[in-house]
Amino acid sequence: MKKALKKLASQLHLWLGISSGLVVFIVALTGSLLVFEDELEPVIDSKFHIAAIHEGKPRLPLDLLTAKVSDAFPNKKLLRVTIEREADRNVIFGLKNGKKEKDILSVAVDPYSGQIASYRIEQDAFFSVVLRLHRYLCLEETGKAITGISCVMFLIIMITGLVMWWPNRKNRKQRFTIKWNAKFKRLNWDLHAILGFYALPFVFVIAITGLVWSYKWVNNIIFMTFDGIPQQKREAPANIQPIDNHKDIFFQKIYTQTNQQLPNPGKIVITLADSDSLSVTVSKADDHAAINNIVNFLYFDKNNGQLIKKRLYAEETKGMKVRRLIYPIHTGSLLGWPTKILAFLTALIAASLPVTGVIIWLGKKKKGNKVARAGAVDSRNVRRKSVVTN
Template identity: 20%
Template sequence: MLAPNPNAAPATSSAEVIAHRRTLWRWHFYAGLFVMPLLVVLAITGTLYCFQPQIEPLMYRDRMVVADTHGPQLLRETLLAKAAASEPRGAVPTLAQIETDRARSAEFVFRLPSGESESVYVNPYDGAVLGTLSVEHRLMKQIRNLHRGLMLGKTGELLMELAGCWTLVMIGTGVALWWPGRSNVRKGGVWLPRLSLQGRAWWRDLHAVGGIWIALGALFFVLSGLPWSGSWGKEFKALATSASLGYPKGAWGEAHVHSTAPAAASHEPKQADEHAMHGMQMKMDDLPLHQTPWAVGATTVPDGEIASPSAARVSIDDVVALAAKNGIADDYGIALPMKPTGVYTVSYFPADPRAERTLHIDQYSGRVLSDIDYASYGRVAKWISYGTSLHMGRYFGLANQIVCSAISLGLAALSVTGFIMWMKRRPARELGAPVRPAKRPPMRAWRGSLTLLGMIFPLMGATMLAVWCFDRLAFAARRAAA
């Protein structure tokens, strides 16, 4: 919560100006009161997850890292067979993770009879099984679940979504309270905290100045994270799809964006396309992939061709060769066919969103049924792809991770300083909310902004209405004289 800045231009004696400021402060207080604990969770888990590429190889070095013998590596089909032989009866292979780093082990994911999944790590040089990791219970998966939904399922996802929305209110009111007047040309308390102060004033300066420095980054974090939320994010995907702004063209069946003979494709029977549409059921988000680009997450996976019972499936090594031929070389997942008409799905989710790629490949013929790349995304999906890469600290390497961590930990620090300020000013056994103004100021722009925010985020709109009703009913008798 950004506190009122004592160095702002002196307020006039107008009751309207005083009421205006008290109203902003009150909304800032309510937003911060709800957001503070959740921001701490988001900040810590987000920072840890940002460094996943560095943390996991250190934690699970005995399984993920191998000595490069400079010799030949075994075929991936052979490695998969070695991994399958170590699994209990009834385990089904679902994913092959492809790494070209010769110091990394081969990873395969299996669905166990219990319904859970686990990764099996195999030495690519001698085929020795190095160990396993539970997909659901590994540390980074738990951190991600905490970040997205407090490990509380749908309820937690809604709480985190609301936290993001209310952070928008906290940022807006905080900046408005901090905004210096025209007569204020000093840096102390505006751009730099006055460390000579003591007590609550010292915390207030630290809170207000620190908040303004990270406000823009915090705003970006919220806006880039909400499209992945469990409730509003899914609805936003549907809206972007209906407006042809989100999902890529060619996501259904054959990807005509890559057709070398579009005229010939136009002569294909319409019935074949309709048959393909009816055969699609599984979504990309349902596949056991570690990461899926936002733009293709809700697209359906096409069915492959119906083959004779004796037809042989193309090998994982053939799929890897085909992916390389299509420009996908390293650090991607291959979802394995789960039924006779299933397909191989190659999902490439690199740091540079312009290289994102999704291939659906027939398991018998090796024919590419669908090829979706960044160029085929809608405009909104392109923006979100960039936002996601920056949000996760991937786009410009270690520097991106450091910047994201600084913003995240800065938000946690704001929560701590806001809490301390609240404790210092809160009367015993009272909530300690800022005093309500005796006369309600017009504030048409502010009310219009909140209304618009409530319309864009309906769940937040409902909670804003609840807060407004609570404030009027519980504290109506405590209005201050203006």
């Protein structure tokens, strides 16, 4: 029974690994980069993110910065404004740049001088490309299906790998220790099997949380489990003031009220609804929270900038609170640097597994071919001896 189980596990591990190996390699490698996106993005594109602070110079009002962007790009509709918590960061304006929702032109404005520091097509930015590779191989819905199926395969591969790795009395010590001074073949096996074993719990959690973005039904399981109903669509409430009378202090008024209502440090994103009848949505991260991805929402009247509604994290449903944990668990940002480093190393190990696995498979295939050739030679020799004898 045990032999049959291990044989089945071996076959599943092999063929699912061959089928999904390249996708797992790409997804894991890009995932390792995305772990440190927040830290690397300002370094990679410093002109876009870092402002030239003038000593003692105050920040200019947001509405003045908005006017600068409108003058520079008069035919582009404003979608959102992003204000980072750090004092040396530019304010980022997201403008509609095409028919699709993802077609965004991002404009970085120095909040101290009012000068446009840089702009870029957001889809062409380095980490935007990395994220699209990670989620759907830059192939839209087709790629999303491929990564989703590959992720499920990878979960099965991990389970079958554990079955194959499971030690007996004779090899127990070997299964927990990497023999660094061994020959390449043995070392490669150890790196695949033993590193895979130690990383398995973390890789499994990262992979299974990744299914939330691949399959809507996985996302709904969270809400059905904790709320008893599927996830409800959230929409900004309607404006109360019927007439537009905000003049030139609209965004600055919203920004000031947001900091008054939510005094904690954190990134602020002001999002304008497509419909003029709906209010402005403002999200602010809580960087004082014990865990990452704690965000509060405020809604302001689009016509006069008055606060209409609050949606605070403390008042969210259990399902939404659990759902908000998925992203920091998946990316390793849950508890800051310690979990980020752990996620980074885990992703690198996951990326290495298809490589070491293919090397093991090629080695076995080569060995099998040698045995087959040796068997063929022996058969020919036997036939020759038989002819001579006769």
